[in-house]
Amino acid sequence: MNYRQKLNQRINQPIRQNRWTVASILSNFALINYALPAKRLRPYIHPRFEIPEFEIQGKKQALLSVVPFLDEAFYFENFMSFLKFRFPQTNYRVYVTDSETGEDVVWFFGTILGSIWHQIPLYLWRMPWYFGKFETKFEQKNGIYTHFEFQTQATGANLQVKISDTGETISEIEGFSDLDEMRLILTHPVQGFYYRTDGKLGTYRIWHEEMDIRKAIGLSLYFEWLERLELLNQEEMKDPHSIFICPEILFKVELPPTLPY
Secondary structure (H helix, E strand, O other), X not given: OOHHHHHHHHHHOOOOOOOOOEEEEEEEEEEEEEEEOHHHHHHHOXXXXXXXXXXEOOEEEEEEEEXXXXXXXXXXXXXXXXXXXXXXXXXXXXXXXXOOOOOEEEEEEEEEEOOHXXXXXXXXXXXXXXXXXXXXXXXXXXXXXXXXXXXXXXXXXXXXXXXXXXXXXXXXXXXXXXXXXXXXXXXXXXXXXXXXXXXXXXXXXXXXXXXXXXXXXXXXXXXXXXXXXXXXXXXXXXXXXXXXXXXXXXXXXXXXXXXXX
């Protein structure tokens, strides 16, 4: 099965429906990717997961991403669906391979949520979701962002993102044989894993359509969480592997999360 077939399979495979299944329209979605040595990441990731390396700037490097966006209409599809919530969110994740299934998945360090609703996943499901105060500013002209900015104040996870929308479609990405491979690994992993706050391994699945992405350039990038874990220093943060923008996309999330063991 080639990369496009795998990608289509993920797009065409719906998630399990129950009363907790979430749907949310994500807007102002940015995918900020960094290349770094895999050995920096290894201490933070469960041994079940391999850390793939890609040929980037003449070196074998792993990839992680920071993903800020706005949840424009977060609601439970099958339970009180008339209640919709809006809040900003940022995910910190690493691209890994599940050694038990061979699937390309993501490992989550955690999530910062700009809402008191972070307490539900944190305390009910022991997910590493924490509160932050966000300031955002987005302006568009003729479908292109003229201003795209996130700022967050959160304990140990202050963030500053200011990027420039080039309006250019993605033609090629260093480290990948073609765009289908890149999309499969960077934009379309459908299962995430993480250490719960009690130290156990947790997981959940998502679904979304193929992303309509275009290229962006970093103007000001700082992520205290990554600096605190000694994954990237401030100079390295200025030089991302790639930045993608997706103005809007529908996501669905299979909840509650589960224990894989």
